[in-house]
Amino acid sequence: MSSKDNWKIWEIFIRSRNGLSHKHVGSLHAPDAEMAIKNARDVYTRRSEGVSIWVVPSEAITASSPDEAEPLFTPSDDKVYRHPTFYEIPDEVGHM
Amino acid sequence: MTKEMNLEERFQAYVDGENKVEPKDWMPEKYRKTLIRQISQHAHSEVVGMLPEANWITRAPSLRRKVALLAKVQDEAGHGLYLYSAAETLGADRMDMVDDLLTGKAKYSSIFNYPTPTWADIGAIGWLVDGAAIANQVMLCRTSYGPYSRAMVRICKEESFHQRQGYEILMTLAQGTPEQKQMAQDALNRWWWPSLMMFGPTDDNSPNSAQSMKWKIKRKSNDELRQEFIDKTIPQAEYLGLSVPDPDLKWNEERGHYDFGTIDWEEFYQVIKGNGKCNKQRLRARQEAHAKGEWVREAANAYAEKQAVRKAKEGSAA
Amino acid sequence: MKAQLLEYTLRLGDNALILGQRLGEWCGHGPILEQDIALSNIALDQLGQARMLMQYAAEQKGGDFTEDKVAFLRPETEYHNCLLVELENGDWGRTIVRQFLFDTYNYFFYSALLSSADNRLQEIAQKAIKEITYHAQWSAEWLIRLGDGTEESHQRVQRSLNDLWEWTGELFSMDAVDEALLAEGIAVNLAEIKVQWDQKVNEILSLATLKRPEDAWMQSGGKQGEHSEYLGYVLAVMQHLPRMYPEATW
Numbered sequence: 001m002s003s004k005d006n007w008k009i010w011e012i013f014i015r016s017r018n019g020l021s022h023k024h025v026g027s028l029h030a031p032d033a034e035m036a037i038k039n040a041r042d043v044y045t046r047r048s049e050g051v052s053i054w055v056v057p058s059e060a061i062t063a064s065s066p067d068e069a070e071p072l073f074t075p076s077d078d079k080v081y082r083h084p085t086f087y088e089i090p091d092e093v094g095h096m
Numbered sequence: 097m098t099k100e101m102n103l104e105e106r107f108q109a110y111v112d113g114e115n116k117v118e119p120k121d122w123m124p125e126k127y128r129k130t131l132i133r134q135i136s137q138h139a140h141s142e143v144v145g146m147l148p149e150a151n152w153i154t155r156a157p158s159l160r161r162k163v164a165l166l167a168k169v170q171d172e173a174g175h176g177l178y179l180y181s182a183a184e185t186l187g188a189d190r191m192d193m194v195d196d197l198l199t200g201k202a203k204y205s206s207i208f209n210y211p212t213p214t215w216a217d218i219g220a221i222g223w224l225v226d227g228a229a230i231a232n233q234v235m236l237c238r239t240s241y242g243p244y245s246r247a248m249v250r251i252c253k254e255e256s257f258h259q260r261q262g263y264e265i266l267m268t269l270a271q272g273t274p275e276q277k278q279m280a281q282d283a284l285n286r287w288w289w290p291s292l293m294m295f296g297p298t299d300d301n302s303p304n305s306a307q308s309m310k311w312k313i314k315r316k317s318n319d320e321l322r323q324e325f326i327d328k329t330i331p332q333a334e335y336l337g338l339s340v341p342d343p344d345l346k347w348n349e350e351r352g353h354y355d356f357g358t359i360d361w362e363e364f365y366q367v368i369k370g371n372g373k374c375n376k377q378r379l380r381a382r383q384e385a386h387a388k389g390e391w392v393r394e395a396a397n398a399y400a401e402k403q404a405v406r407k408a409k410e411g412s413a414a
Numbered sequence: 415m416k417a418q419l420l421e422y423t424l425r426l427g428d429n430a431l432i433l434g435q436r437l438g439e440w441c442g443h444g445p446i447l448e449q450d451i452a453l454s455n456i457a458l459d460q461l462g463q464a465r466m467l468m469q470y471a472a473e474q475k476g477g478d479f480t481e482d483k484v485a486f487l488r489p490e491t492e493y494h495n496c497l498l499v500e501l502e503n504g505d506w507g508r509t510i511v512r513q514f515l516f517d518t519y520n521y522f523f524y525s526a527l528l529s530s531a532d533n534r535l536q537e538i539a540q541k542a543i544k545e546i547t548y549h550a551q552w553s554a555e556w557l558i559r560l561g562d563g564t565e566e567s568h569q570r571v572q573r574s575l576n577d578l579w580e581w582t583g584e585l586f587s588m589d590a591v592d593e594a595l596l597a598e599g600i601a602v603n604l605a606e607i608k609v610q611w612d613q614k615v616n617e618i619l620s621l622a623t624l625k626r627p628e629d630a631w632m633q634s635g636g637k638q639g640e641h642s643e644y645l646g647y648v649l650a651v652m653q654h655l656p657r658m659y660p661e662a663t664w
Contacts (some may be wrong), residue, residue: 005393006191007446008487009184026247027181028448029190031393032400038552039448042455043174047254066121143447149458150442154435154648157655157664158482159465162438163458169441215655215664246554265664273662381443389445391570392506395563400561 006055010036012044015052022054030055111312116242119185120179127311130304131241132186133202136193139179142163144197144300144378146172148212149221157215164261165218171254178247185243198383206364207294209372215284216269216276222262224284224291224329230255231325232295240312263332270336277337285341292356293364295322302360326354415598418591419532420474422601424617425591425637426482427467428495428534431485433516434460435648436503445506452552459545466538486656489647490639497636499616500645507560507567508574513531514553514618515578519585520551523602531599554618561622568623575619576627577618583632586611591637 007029015023025044030036036055044050064072080086089096104124110117117123150169156162180190196202207225212218233255236248269280296302296318308314316324333340344357367375437457444450468481475484498516503509524546527539560567586608588596595601619626635641655664 003191004397005390007393007397007448014252022460026178026250027184028177029446030448031119031396034555035400035448037395038555039452042452043177046170046174046451046455063120066118146442146450153438153441155543155655157486157662159461159468159485161467161664163461166438166441166454166458166461170451170458173442173444173447173450173454177451180447268664273659273664275659276662321523385443385445388443388505389449389565391566392445392449394560394562395567397562399559399565 007031008059010040010055011058012036012040013054013056014040014044014050016049017051022052022095025049027058108310111240114312115240117240118242126307127313128186130308130311131244131313132188132384134308135179135183135186135244136188136196137203137205139176139183139193140197140202141208142172142176142179143206144382145208145225146176147378147381148210148374149210149218152212152215152218155215156218161265165242168222168258168261171258173249175247175254178250179244180239182243182247194386198379198386200370200379203368205294206367206372207290208378209367209375210290212287212374214279214283216266216279217287219262219265219269219280220283220287222258222260223266223332224262226255226258226262226286226296227289227329228294228325230259231321231328235315235321238312238315239340244313247357266336266338270338280336281338284338288341289359289363290367292322292359293361295319295325297361297364326356330354415594416474418594419600420471421591422595423467423471423535424492425494425536427464427471427484428493429499429516429520430460430467431464432493432495432645432648434458434464435497435652436499436501437509439503440509449506453509456549456552459542459549463538463542463545466541470520470534470538482656489648490641492536492639493641493645493649494637494639495645496581496584497587497633497642498578500636500642500648501578501581502644504574505570507570508578510553510556510560511571511574511578513549513580514557515615516585517546517550517553518614518618519582519607519611522544522607522614526602526607530601534655535600557618557624558622561619561624569624572636575624579629580631580633581643583629584634584636587632587634589637610623 009027010030010033011027012025014025015022028036028039028043030039030090033055037053040053040055041050045053076082101121107117107122107124108125117127132181146169149165149172149202153162153166153169154164180193183193184190187334193202197204198282207228212221215357230252233248233252237245237252239245239248266280269276271277296305299305299317299319302318305317309317330345342357344355347353348355366372426461434457437453437460441450442456444453464485468485471484473478501512501628503512519610521543524539524543527535528543530536530539557571557594560571562568586604588604592601592604596603616626633642656662
């Protein structure tokens with residue numbers, strides 16, 4: 001099988017309506033960015049799911065490694081002072 | 097060795113805790129392989145499954161039916177695509193998977209090797225075949241592999257119109273002229289048993305099921321799903337005023353389920369082996385589409401490369 | 415006037431219907447899943463437009479006419495689509511060339527129809543123009559890709575372009591129906607469309623590195639109901655169920 005006819009993979013992000021962020025919805029194949037957008041429109045917005053599309057070549061994405069999940073993410077678990085409930089304010093002060 | 101064991105035990109505990117496995121997480125090699133096999137077969141089934149219905153798009157008897165059918169078959173292409181994408185997150189390549197299908201190495205659901213000689217078959221496929229598929233897919237929404245589960249959630253959402261579309265076709269036929277009603281009954285006669293076979297062999301003859309259940313890839317057994325489907329479908333058939341072609345079918349008060357007759361597993365294995373009416377026709381259609389598309393896919397790549405070079409030149413000139 | 419408006423409506427409706435029917439043949443057989451889905455979308459747009467126009471035609475006919483009765487139950491000579499849309503799909507390249515030639519025409523046609531004095535046609539144009547704008551972009555991009563792709567793709571689409579060229583003249587030929595409705599401000603002036611079409615086609619062909627065929631003999635007759643052999647088969651397939659069971663509803 002020739003690889004000349006193998007289209008590369010793109011990750012697709014859709015903004016479902018203005019005011020919301022683009023969200024990853026899946027991937028598809030396309031030879032270039034222009035067609036990736038058109039394909040994304042036909043594949044992922046057939047039921048009016050979107051108002052804006054981002055396409056990113058899968059190979060351009062760098063992901064954190066699950067092996068590093070602990071050093072990356074657990075240190076923030078004990079930083080309770082970043083959360084509002086850490087601080088005690090009398091009820092009389094009202095909502096803050 | 098012990099380290100590997102340890103990893104596998106941790107993986108099992110993780111899955112037992114109803115946690116989702118994501119693409120870069122460690123997973124047993126067999127889990128990965130099982131998933132790639134299952135997801136790609138599922139994708140192939142969606143794509144081959146387009147064919148028995150697509151051949152009725154040009155013959156649909158009203159414009160409303162025509163657009164509904166075309167939209168439905170188009171969805172199936174989409175579902176195939178979502179599933180190939182899910183398998184790709186495990187490191188499989190879509191072209192390789194397609195190659196396995198075209199060379200006969202990979203399987204797809206046998207149901208699509210049955211022919212659709214009449215318009216009523218389009219109704220029966222929507223109602224029974226999609227109905228059976230949905231039962232399976234609803235379960236798979238809770239499968240342990242994240243991308244597969246997400247694809248399934250999307251597919252289930254889209255599938256919900258497919259079954260209604262089919263049932264509405266049969267309802268119209270069942271309430272129509274005597275010829276139409278006969279057409280509907282004939283389709284039910286032909287699709288009933290093959291639909292029950294879609295859930296796969298009985299639990300005691302399904303060797304891989306236990307491991308898949310343990311890994312929570314599969315959440316219900318073949319027999320459980322089949323029984324659920326039957327219980328749900330019989331009242332729907334009664335509403336249509338059509339009779340299900342099973343003399344042994346009767347409600348069992350004690351079990352709270354319908355009892356049903358024996359499935360002809362010989363037929364099931366024959367169709368899997370390639371002896372269905374349409375096995376060769378279906379595979380040939382996919383082979384031809386792929387071969388005739390090769391120059392198109394190549395040309396699009398060649399153009400993209402040329403454009404990239406042109407853009408790079410423009411950039412360096414500026 | 416009434417008869418002419420009906421025929422005009424059917425011309426537009428049949429273009430959409432027959433092209434939708436042809437594109438529907440591709441479903442399940444496209445070169446890659448993504449494009450199977452793309453072409454089905456275009457087919458669905460065409461069929462959606464066909465339904466609006468058939469409904470309008472049925473209203474004009476009155477009585478118990480419905481969109482389906484109009485769409486399915488006419489003899490071949492009463493279909494008024496242009497010949498281009500009834501031709502065989504051929505390979506992907508030929509389908510793209512046909513689509514490009516027709517979409518480009520349709521884009522300028524419907525843009526002009528937006529100012530039709532007939533309210534219904536104007537409303538239909540408003541809905542259709544968004545879809546057609548997309549189709550015209552899509553098929554032009556594909557034509558450029560194939561024309562400027564590989565040696566093989568270039569030759570294939572050039573050959574299809576040469577083959578299909580003789581079927582484009584009809585798109586712009588005005589007959590009595592066009593003239594009468596143009597005088598009422600209802601129809602589109604096809605001479606004006608031709609200028610825009612030429613310009614756009616030349617621009618895209620040049621980007622696609624394709625050679626515009628010489629204008630020679632042009633086929634005509636579809637609009638008036640004189641068709642090629644292809645339409646008969648399209649209709650045989652499309653009409654067989656409603657014709658076999660005339661009493662039935664579906």
